Amino acid sequence: MRISTKGRYALRMLLDLAEHRGEGYIALKDIARRQEISKKYLEQIIPILNRTDFLKTNRGYQGGYMLAKDPAQYTVADILRLTEGSLAPVACVEQSPIDCVRSADCPTLPVWQGLYRVVNEYLDGITLQDILDSYQERGADNYVI
Amino acid sequence: MRISTKGRYALRMLLDLAEHRGEGYIALKDIARRQEISKKYLEQIIPILNRTDFLKTNRGYQGGYMLAKDPAQYTVADILRLTEGSLAPVACVEQSPIDCVRSADCPTLPVWQGLYRVVNEYLDGITLQDILDSYQERGADNYVI
DNA sequence: CATAAAACCTATTGACATACTAGGTAAATA
DNA sequence: TATTTACCTAGTATGTCAATAGGTTTTATG
Numbered sequence: 519m520r521i522s523t524k525g526r527y528a529l530r531m532l533l534d535l536a537e538h539r540g541e542g543y544i545a546l547k548d549i550a551r552r553q554e555i556s557k558k559y560l561e562q563i564i565p566i567l568n569r570t571d572f573l574k575t576n577r578g579y580q581g582g583y584m585l586a587k588d589p590a591q592y593t594v595a596d597i598l599r600l601t602e603g604s605l606a607p608v609a610c611v612e613q614s615p616i617d618c619v620r621s622a623d624c625p626t627l628p629v630w631q632g633l634y635r636v637v638n639e640y641l642d643g644i645t646l647q648d649i650l651d652s653y654q655e656r657g658a659d660n661y662v663i
Numbered sequence: 664m665r666i667s668t669k670g671r672y673a674l675r676m677l678l679d680l681a682e683h684r685g686e687g688y689i690a691l692k693d694i695a696r697r698q699e700i701s702k703k704y705l706e707q708i709i710p711i712l713n714r715t716d717f718l719k720t721n722r723g724y725q726g727g728y729m730l731a732k733d734p735a736q737y738t739v740a741d742i743l744r745l746t747e748g749s750l751a752p753v754a755c756v757e758q759s760p761i762d763c764v765r766s767a768d769c770p771t772l773p774v775w776q777g778l779y780r781v782v783n784e785y786l787d788g789i790t791l792q793d794i795l796d797s798y799q800e801r802g803a804d805n806y807v808i
Numbered sequence: 809c810a811t812a813a814a815a816c817c818t819a820t821t822g823a824c825a826t827a828c829t830a831g832g833t834a835a836a837t838a
Numbered sequence: 839t840a841t842t843t844a845c846c847t848a849g850t851a852t853g854t855c856a857a858t859a860g861g862t863t864t865t866a867t868g
Binding site for chain 2: 526530626632641
C-alpha cells in the first residue's frame with residue numbers, strides 16, 4: 519500500500535511550482551535544491567507529468583517549468599494516478615471485463631472495490647490549492663502535527 | 664498502492680476456514696485446491712498469521728487448521744496489517760517521533776495521514792463474517808458485480 | 809556568433825521485494 | 839510401522855524502485 523518516491527516527489531514538485539506561481543519559469547535546479555531531491559531524478563518524473571497538460575515548459579537560458587492551470591485544477595488523485603500508474607489495490611478492480619476466472623464468484627472483490635472507492639474519493643477531494651491553503655493556515659513556521 | 668498476493672491469499676485462506684467452520688481441522692491441501700493457490704506458498708503465509716492467535720493447528724493425519732476465534736473477530740485490516748507489514752502509504756505516518764527532518768514543515772504529511780486514516784477506517788470496518796454475509800446474500804451462484 | 813544555462817533523452821545499476829519452487833524434518837493418527 | 843499432515847530453511851527468477859551517468863538539443867544573453 520505504499521506510495522513510491524515518484525508519486526511523493528511529483529506532488530512536492532507541483533506544490534513547489536504552485537508556491538512560486540507568478541515568478542515565471544522555475545528551473546528544476548531550484549526545485550531540486552528547495553525540496554532536497556536529486557535534479558536528475560526529477561528530470562525523469564517530468565515526462566510522466568507531461569503526458570497530460572500539467573506543465574508549461576521553456577528550454578534554454580532562464581527556462582524551466584510552470585503550472586499550466588490553476589492549482590485548484592490539480593487533484594492529488596490525478597497526480598498519483600499518473601506517477602503510480604494506478605491507485606487500484608488489485609488489478610481486477612479497474613478491468614472490465616475482469617480478467618480473472620474467479621471474479622464472478624469472488625467474495626473478496628467487493629472489499630477491494632470498496633477500498634478503491636474510498637481511496638479515490640479521498641484523493642479526488644484534495645487539490646494543490648487545498649494543500650497550500652491548509653499549510654498557510656497553520657503557519658509555515660510552527661507547523662506541527 | 665497494491666495489495667500483494669500474500670495479503671490477498673491470506674484473506675481468502677481465512678475466508679475458506681470461516682466457510683468450513685465446524686468441519687474440524689481443515690488441511691492446507693484442501694484450501695489450496697479450492698482456492699487454486701499453491702499449497703507450498705500458503706505454507707509460507709501461515710506462520711505470518713500464526714504470529715498472533717488467529718489459528719488453531721493440528722499436525723499429522725486428519726490434521727490442519729481452524730479459526731481460533733469467531734469470524735466476526737477478524738477484521739480485514741488486522742489480516743492485511745500482518746501480511747503486508749503495514750497499511751501506511753508512507754513510512755512517516757506511523758512513526759513517532761517521525762524520522763524525517765522535513766516533517767515539522769511538510770505540507771504533504773497531512774495528505775498521507777488522511778489517506779492512512781480513511782484506509783484504516785474502511786478496512787477496520789469489515790470482518791470475515793461481513794464478507795461471508797454479503798456473499799450469501801447475493802447468492803453464491805449468481806454473484807455478479 | 810559564441811557561450812552558458814536550461815530542458816531533454818537513453819542507458820545502466822545496485823538493492824530490494826515479489827511470488828513462488830524445492831526438499832527436507834517432525835509430529836500425530838490409523 | 840506407514841501415512842498424512844504441519845513445519846522449516848533455502849534457493850531463484852523476475853520485476854520494481856530509486857536513483858546515477860553521460861550525453862544532445864534548444865534558447866536567451868554577452
